[in-house]
Amino acid sequence: MRIFLFVIVLCLLAAGGAWIHAGGAPGPVIEISGPEAVGQIGDVTVAVVSPGGDLDRLQIALVQGERTTPLFDSPVGAVAGAPGAGADAGAGIEREGEDRVRVTRSIGKRAIPSLVGGNAEIQVTAVRPVLFGLRQATSTLAATVEVRLIPPQVAVLSLHHFINQGGSEVVVYRVNPPDSDSGVRVGEIEYPGFPASGAGIPAADPGLRVAFFALLPSQDVAVPIQVFARDPIGNEGTGSFDFRVFPKQFRDSRIEVDDRFLGRVVPAILQNTPEFVVENPSDLVASYLRINRDLRKLNNEKISSLARETSPEILWRGPFKQLLNTAVEAGFADQRTYVYQGRDIDHQVHLGFDLASTMAAPVVAANRGRVVFAGWLGIYGNCVIVDHGMGLQSLYAHLSSIGVQESQIVEQGAELGRSGATGLAGGDHLHFTMLLGGNAVTPIDWWSKQWVEDRVLRKFIEAGAPADGGSAAMERVDPEASAQRLADRVAPR
Numbered sequence: 257m258r259i260f261l262f263v264i265v266l267c268l269l270a271a272g273g274a275w276i277h278a279g280g281a282p283g284p285v286i287e288i289s290g291p292e293a294v295g296q297i298g299d300v301t302v303a304v305v306s307p308g309g310d311l312d313r314l315q316i317a318l319v320q321g322e323r324t325t326p327l328f329d330s331p332v333g334a335v336a337g338a339p340g341a342g343a344d345a346g347a348g349i350e351r352e353g354e355d356r357v358r359v360t361r362s363i364g365k366r367a368i369p370s371l372v373g374g375n376a377e378i379q380v381t382a383v384r385p386v387l388f389g390l391r392q393a394t395s396t397l398a399a400t401v402e403v404r405l406i407p408p409q410v411a412v413l414s415l416h417h418f419i420n421q422g423g424s425e426v427v428v429y430r431v432n433p434p435d436s437d438s439g440v441r442v443g444e445i446e447y448p449g450f451p452a453s454g455a456g457i458p459a460a461d462p463g464l465r466v467a468f469f470a471l472l473p474s475q476d477v478a479v480p481i482q483v484f485a486r487d488p489i490g491n492e493g494t495g496s497f498d499f500r501v502f503p504k505q506f507r508d509s510r511i512e513v514d515d516r517f518l519g520r521v522v523p524a525i526l527q528n529t530p531e532f533v534v535e536n537p538s539d540l541v542a543s544y545l546r547i548n549r550d551l552r553k554l555n556n557e558k559i560s561s562l563a564r565e566t567s568p569e570i571l572w573r574g575p576f577k578q579l580l581n582t583a584v585e586a587g588f589a590d591q592r593t594y595v596y597q598g599r600d601i602d603h604q605v606h607l608g609f610d611l612a613s614t615m616a617a618p619v620v621a622a623n624r625g626r627v628v629f630a631g632w633l634g635i636y637g638n639c640v641i642v643d644h645g646m647g648l649q650s651l652y653a654h655l656s657s658i659g660v661q662e663s664q665i666v667e668q669g670a671e672l673g674r675s676g677a678t679g680l681a682g683g684d685h686l687h688f689t690m691l692l693g694g695n696a697v698t699p700i701d702w703w704s705k706q707w708v709e710d711r712v713l714r715k716f717i718e719a720g721a722p723a724d725g726g727s728a729a730m731e732r733v734d735p736e737a738s739a740q741r742l743a744d745r746v747a748p749r
C-alpha cells in the first residue's frame with residue numbers, strides 16, 4: 257500500500273516536472289523577410305520553424321499608427337492541407353521541408369488601400385503545441401518596413417514633336433530618381449528610354465534620358481501619348497508633352513495569288529521551317545493561308561523579341577540610305593487583299609517597302625549598326641536585322657544569300673547579302689523596313705536628311721550635344737538652318 261502511494265506521488269512529481277519543463281519550451285522560430293520599402297506593390301514573407309511544422313496558431317498583421325490590418329490569422333494545427341484541416345485553415349501556407357512553413361502576403365497599397373507613406377510594422381505571433389498539445393509555446397517578432405508612395409518625377413525637355421502616323425519621334429526628358437524604369441507610352445505600347453549619354457549628350461545629368469517612340473499604322477491617331485517613370489515598388493509618375501499627329505492615308509492593294517506562285521513558295525517555306533506544321537501540305541491554298549496568317553504572326557513575334565537586344569547607345573550616323581537604283585514596288589502599311597481565282601482569300605497589312613532593282617543585287621546596310629539576326633525567318637525568307645541602338649533596327653528580307661553574321665558591326669553601305677525571292681516573295685526584290693521596339697515603322701522619315709536633323713539631332717543639340725559631329729549620330733548639323741526649316745514647318749499652310 258505504501259509502495260503504491262509512493263509510486264503515485266512519484267508519477268505526479270514527474271508529470272508536474274514535465275508540465276513545468278514544457279512551459280519553458282522555446283516557441284517557434286520566426287523569420288520575416290521582404291523589401292526594405294514597399295509602394296503600390298511589395299510582398300512580405302514570414303517563415304516559421306516548429307517541429308513537424310505543427311502550429312496551433314499563426315497571426316501576421318501590419319500595424320501603421322492606430323490601424324491594424326490582419327494579413328493572416330489562422331489556427332493551423334494541421335498545416336498545408338493535412339487531413340482534417342478546415343477549408344480555410346492554413347490557406348496560403350506553404351510547407352518547406354519537415355519543420356518549416358511559409359506565408360507570403362502582398363502589403364503594397366494595391367492590396368492595403370489604407371496604407372500611408374511612412375513606416376509600418378509587421379507583427380507576427382506563432383504558437384506551437386508542446387507536451388502532446390496540453391501546453392503551448394509562443395513566439396513573437398516584429399519588423400519595420402518603409403512605405404514609399406511618392407511616384408518618380410518625369411518631365412520632357414525637348415520641344416516640337418511631330419508624329420506621322422506609322423512614323424517615329426523622339427523625346428529628351430529627365431527622370432528622378434535616375435534608376436526608375438521610364439520611357440514613352442503610346443496607347444498600350446511602351447518604348448523604353450535610354451541614358452542620354454548614349455546619344456552623345458554629355459552625361460552631366462544622370463537622370464537625362466532619350467526615348468524613341470512610334471505611332472503604329474494600326475493605332476488611332478487620337479491615342480494617348482505620355483512619358484512615364486516607374487520605380488521597382490510600383491509607383492508610377494507620368495508627364496505630358498506637346499505633339500502634333502499627322503494622319504496618313506494607307507493604300508489598298510490587291511495581290512493575285514496563282515498556283516504557280518503557291519507551288520514555288522509554299523513547299524520551300526515549309527521545308528525551311530520544320531517547326532511549323534500544317535495539316536495537309538499538299539493543299540497549297542490552305543497551307544498558304546496558314547503561312548500568311550500564323551507563320552507571319554510567329555515571325556513578327558520573333559522580330560519583336562529581338563528588340564530586347566538593342567544597344568543603349570545610338571550606333572547610326574546621319575540619315576539612313578535607301579538601296580540605290582531601286583523602284584518602290586509597294587509602300588509602307590499597304591492594306592493588301594490576296595486574291596485567288598477571283599476570290600478574296602486573305603487580308604494583311606504590308607509593313608515595309610518592296611524595293612526592286614536587278615536579280616541578286618547587293619543589299620547594303622542602311623546605316624551603321626550591329627547584326628542581331630542573320631538567317632531563315634519564315635515568310636521573310638533569308639533575312640538580316642541590323643540594330644542601330646535605342647530600339648531602332650532595320651530589316652532586309654527575301655535575300656538569296658546572306659553575307660554577314662550575328663553580332664557583327666556593319667558600317668553604312670556594307671553588303672549584307674544579295675536580293676532574292678526567298679520566303680513569301682513574288683519575285684526578286686528587297687523587302688525593307690525600319691523597326692522601333694520591334695514594330696515596323698516607315699523608313700521614309702529615316703531616309704530624309706531633313707527629318708533626321710530636325711526631328712532627332714536638333715533635340716540632342718538643344719539638350720547639350722556638340723553640333724560639330726564627332727560622336728553619336730552627328731554628321732554635321734547646322735542648328736540655324738534646322739531652326740528655319742522647323743519654323744517653316746510649324747507655320748500654318
Ligand SMILES: [Zn+2]
Nearest residue numbers: 608609610687
Ligand atoms: Zn514586302
